Amino acid sequence: MALRAGPAYNSPVPQTRQVKLASRPVGLPTRDNWDFGVADTPALADGQVLVEIHYVSLDPAMRGWMNDQRSYIRPVRLGEVMRAGTVGKVVESKHASLRVGDYVVGNQGVQTHAVASGDDVHKVDPDIAPLERYLGTLGMPGMTAYFGLLDVGEPKAEETVVVSGAAGAVGSVVGQIAKLKGCRVVGIAGGEAKCAYLTDQLGFDAAIDYKAETVRKRLRDTCPDRIDVYFDNVGGDILDDCLAALNMRARVVLCGAISQYNATEPVRGPANYLSLLVNRARMEGVIVFDYADRYHQAAAEMAGWIAEGKLHSREHVVEGLDRFPETLNMLFSGGNFGKLVLKVA
């Protein structure tokens, strides 16, 4: 379907270009699973704002939302605008404390404009950090890293922390916070460039290139005292390799399983799960929404680290709403390097 040149900002009925879920994918999503369209935005009711979306967040979790199955959040319905985190500018307001020109983050979905309750979006300051960072280190991925590592992983100084998807939006923050807490940190990522980034730019003690190296062997080399905290973003073989290398009373933080999200066969369970028994270790899931009442605390601490130059971020920006389908799939091939966002305005 052809896309219009753009919404008519000045028309009395602003329009939004949208990406809707057309069908549920089997395996890796294809372009056919998406519907591109244009819709009028409704008139604002009291308390609402119209947001011009600048960046859409692309996250591995989106793949799960496309499935019709019980999860921590309801599935996206067929025909519904795809759920996504967003950051954008208020272009109309009937909300008492939001003005035209304010920048806000929220969950406005994969579209160019959205009407939202002003209470459901949060003001951000583009002078503190580039807008897209509010979808990464200062957004849900950063919060996930912070609470997943600190509250579920409970790392102590001198312990060994291993993180997979280590160059990604969550993993890179996990590793850097673990370093700030005095841990030995090993990252697992795909490719030389990402591994060099971890050790040279982010201060990781070691990096393992899972595309070129034998992870199990390299874990032995890089974790002589075994693993105290494993933060898992990937599942599959790497989870099994890390389970085999756990230390006594280790904590495995389950954050994601990107290797399994497009599996057309049943998910492969971790064959080495009995390492949890032998080592009196635990494996526990983290869902960031549970920590909503402490986001402000984490954001303040992380903004401080950024200001002090102790926490680095990298975003991977792709332009154009129409490139949403193939850009999302970069997450599953490891094609992105840093927090992946789509620039739509």
Place this chain on the structure above:
Amino acid sequence: MALRAGPAYNSPVPQTRQVKLASRPVGLPTRDNWDFGVADTPALADGQVLVEIHYVSLDPAMRGWMNDQRSYIRPVRLGEVMRAGTVGKVVESKHASLRVGDYVVGNQGVQTHAVASGDDVHKVDPDIAPLERYLGTLGMPGMTAYFGLLDVGEPKAEETVVVSGAAGAVGSVVGQIAKLKGCRVVGIAGGEAKCAYLTDQLGFDAAIDYKAETVRKRLRDTCPDRIDVYFDNVGGDILDDCLAALNMRARVVLCGAISQYNATEPVRGPANYLSLLVNRARMEGVIVFDYADRYHQAAAEMAGWIAEGKLHSREHVVEGLDRFPETLNMLFSGGNFGKLVLKVA
């Protein structure tokens, strides 16, 4: 090898009949994996006692000790007397506080007599409970149930607790303690007799016969509020079925995986492990030895419950040291009904 009629109790050098590990099994152990022999017992040194063993404990964990692999305890060596919990009578003593005629529990292995340090055995009272119960409810299985359920599972009143291997030495105690704590309790066991025992004798709210019923469906029927604590003794399909039925913030206590112990292929990991993520649940291993400094507390509380008629036990006694191999294997077929012990004296 033929067995002698018995040890010569009155000879100056007492002898012991022993079962030693002859070779490491592949899959289910066979008689060929065991060596039967007779040995002189060494003369007592100061602080030692000679124990005439009455009952040998048969536990699923023994299968793991036969493998040459890193675990929570070193493997049994080839040619070594098989490790086992035991209860017996002191027949000679050079220990200050143990006398001939005292009954003691310890880890004297699969044999008829053993020389032990008096500090490594613990006196028990045959008037409080039958001797074999000190290997079950009042022994390691009971301690495992107590600490695994209460310390790792952390059940709260009104919560739903599910236990597999529910008619076994650990599972039956888990379920009864959970009832004492005010929980709804569902047991999974094999066969009508065991299931009737759980509901009619032990007060479980429901029982699921995994040999005759579809566990996943029956979990839906019997756990309308889903599962808050799952105490896993079996692994395999039943673990997966329970993972699929977890409630938010559920706790899975990993105590064993008897369905996998004789697997000749790699252990099958739990395909539904991502339920831990979706439900912010945790899975954690328990090894009873970690709680040694609190055994006395648990034993006192459990003895109280037994005296009040609130905690019931059932032992399955098989006679004869030479029947050790096939008796051990009853654990893997579910052929035992209650705590399995071998009567050797």
